[in-house]
Amino acid sequence: MALPNVDVLFGETPEAPALTKGELSTRFDNLMSAIDNVPSRTLGPQDVVNAFQEGRGIDFTPQPTNAFGMLSKTLQAPELVKGMSADALASVTEALTQLKSQQPDLVKDLSLTSPLASGLVAFDLEAPSKLIAPRPTPLRNRIARRKGIGTSHRFKVISGFTGTGTGGVGNIHPGIADTTQTNFAPSGAGNSLYYARGPKISYAGYDKTVPYSQFSVSDQVTWSAQYAGQGFQDIRQLSRTSLLYSSMLLEERMLLMGRGTASGFLGALAAPTGLALTARSAGAGETAITGVSTNIYVKVTSDAGDFGQSVLTSAVNVAPSTQVVDVTCTLPAGATGVRVYVSTGSSDPGDAARWYAGRSGTSTFTIQGALPTAGTAASTVVADTSAYANGYDGMLAVCTGSESGYVNRLNSALSTANPGSEFQTAFAALYDAVKADPDRVLMNGSDRKQLSDALKSGAANNGYRINLTQNELTGVTLGDVVTSLVNEVTGKTVAVEVHPWMPQGNAPIISDTLPIPDTEISDVWAVYNVQDLMGIDWPVNQFAFESSSYWFGTLLCYAPGFNGAVTGIKKV
Template sequence: MALPANLELLFGESPEAPKLSKAEVSERFDDLIKSIGDMPERELSREEIVTSFRGGQPIDFSSRPTNAYQYVQKALGAPELNKAISPDTVASVMAALDGLKSQQPDLVKDINLTSPVGTGLVAFDLEAPAKILAPRPTPLRNSIPRIKGNGTSHRFKVISGFTGSGTGGVGNIHPGILDTTQNNFAPSGSSNSLYYARGPKISYAGYDVVLPYSQFSMSDEVTWSAQYGGQGYQDIRQLSRTSLLYASMLMEERMLLMGRGTASGYAGALAAPTGTSLVDNTLGTGQVALTGYTTNIYVYVTADAGAFGESVVSTVATIAPTAGHNVVLRLTDVPQALGYKVYIGTGASQPANSSFFFYGRFPNQAANGGGAGGTGIVLQGAIPTSGANPPTADSSAYAAGYDGILAWAMGTSSGYNVKINSTFSTSNPGSEFQTAFASLYNSVKADPDRILFNGADRKQQSDTLKAGSSNNYFLQITQDEVRGVALGSVAVAIMNETTGKRVEMEVNPWLPQGVCPILSDTLPIPDTQVSNVWSVVNVQDLMGIDWPVTQFAYESSSYWFGSFICYAPAWNGCVSGVTAA
């Protein structure tokens, strides 16, 4: 190896030694390195190192103070301090320290994730902006045509039938004539007789439709402190406007589906359930006893209108159940109800309205098995002791509102409306809808386009293909699926056995369980002057307004003015009362 340049300074010539050659200097360096390499190795312990700095005396680390309190405590016990301070004074100071220790725990803590600040001396890894996880699907609003309206109402005239159509209550006339045939052609209402040798005159039926427009609006507010405080994290005004837009669209979606209006031409409020009674019931299979009462129970029922409310309450029904039994609630179906809401109170006498609490919603009067020799809603399990109280006024319909799809499809002008009060058939899957298709075709030659389902009802209908052992459906696994079978089968459409048309099955995210409207989007009739059976007619479509600043806040509103129209309600229908599987 090469010699360092300064080796001569270490091993070379000095006043007391003769000059060495380079070979001799190199040999001395090698001897030094070898000696260093041959030195014995030893690792000193912590105690040995500290002892070397304390005159060879070992240190007792177990008695070493570890926090501020212990340092002060040790200092008070030092001999030097005890000479200058009386024992009573030292004891007093120690007592004060003990009290301070309990009041100020940070005196006895190290710095960690909770000390000296409870939330820690740490940074926040806050990701901006806020995540908006609110679902906002609006399939009806996205698909139903929107047309321009004028004035304060939408009007149209309907020719509902004429001779030979079989609709509108118009009868049939045989068209055969003879040379001697004479028919009266005098104007209607005239007492004159004008007979001609002609075939008989045809007849017509028709009616006017006047549907008033309603105004709709929603609003939001952002305070200045929220807007400016959010700088660097999120634009709060932008969030407010976006949320307001989506909220308006989502509420319109629900109105298109479940709205009910009270103005002339609309369906109006739902009637309260009638015929309510309670029957003591011995427990059936899978049922449990009713609990949470000592004497009587009292029950109110309302007709469910969906997203926007319910009817007024029924008359109260009461019973003193047998211990270990449950109770069956029976009632008379309300034709257009989407289900029923039950409220229960208890006591020796009928309690105040504020002591009745919401028990549950049921899609029909046979919602969970019935009992006591008939159908009904089984009241079982614990009676609620808190929650919503029965309504004191109707909220099923609104003066500023219109009829939605369900009000039309289940209303008096609907072409077909039935409550099956059961699950879907497994012995003949889809039979409930085949019956509806046949009825609609026989009445007005309707050929529906789609059926809307709640997600649970769509799954139940799909499962009917697998549930019935006597049906003629089977599932087949093809060769390429042997190593990776996709579980589940989905019914996507129903073939109309009456007309041969494929009727699509669609899930609507806001449709209540138990209700399946059958819809026609177009009419299977030429030259009807109806391009779309369903239309949104707005004088002013959805718009946004930013209000002038009149306080320390930014305020916004949405606004639209119009109605929802069904030009041919008889071409639509509904299967309801579907019990959850």
């Protein structure tokens, strides 16, 4: 910045004569020296307040905090006191005092709830949202994934030959003598020759064709959602992440519980048969039925797990009074349990008033407590949803289906007298049938707990004991869990694993590999995909971002007879 001319600062004025150049220079030098010698000081907030209070005489006494106080102080202003008569000022003050009692808002302070109930406060929102939804996919992570082509996967199976005892092929005695003559010509063919040789062996086999299916799920993020979420979360990123996990979780559930209707698959489940109701007195731990008008009417379906159920049975009724009612039926092979729908009335009110009462992993269910009066109505079960044209048979369907090596529906709790005996029976049956030596048993969490408790609480069980040393008398860890079963036939340790989505009451017995050399089967279970899971972002043609997943494939089991299942485990 340019300094002012010294003539302007110290030049001639009417009160002072003109100065010489030397006098002007001297005065300017004195001014600059005085400026350089001024003491320096840093002002803080309180210094500024003090400067206003002391230097300018401003009154910083506490200010009114509500409307009444502000108006009262205004009436005391010197301008109003001088401009109004004493009577007029007193009249206004009196009116304000009366208004104070009539208008409570005049005396409200600024607080957390005034003048707004929500307060004049910041919103402590933590970004982004927390993604705590469970997403385990143990089967998808374990099962081999291979490249497929075309519209189906095909393979040929030699299921037995003479001496294996499998595939329906009988045994023959190989003994011969020098005079033994055997003819290999087909029956009825001419020019058949007999040679000195042993009898001819036989084979059994079949072709297997497993069709591919297409799968996809989609999501949409509107522009308003995306842009309004800026500064908090990337909604498109959340959508894509959720779409990926949703696709993987749905595939996991299909790998476990899927059922297909195409050729080669097991198809839809039949409805239960032999439905019967029995009223009885409530037992220990049971609650007598309430809300019954006259009769109870029941229909049931075969449960297929997460994807659906069979069609409904016909209604059966009973008059229970204040008792409980046992529902019994016969389930078809492959059902994971039974779903029960209940209504009440002097006559059947129909499916629109028949409500879902629950499911059971066995073929029995006990109706107790308050009857349902809302929820899912039986009228929504208008068609079979247990199997799908665009789907395949999952592991439960294979392990409980017609080609399984062993299936036992207990319809009871696991044994406490001889814990694990149900699985030992299965191991023995599988070994007898095809010399199978399973690798894993998959269980629902409550069923595995029941097995662990059976090991510890069996009255006749001497194979489990807790030993405590002196230094363990405090801080003892209680509880134990069955992690494996020793196959009493082969001596192999079979892992016991909880699957997070396993329907209660079902325990498939899985072979991952075959105990036979040179089978050309490296994995008993495999996923073949023409196109493995991929994501697609659709072109934007409206005010939204749209995405889809897509995969094209199937699950196949090369050796279903080497797998089995224990089902109908009653929950305790």
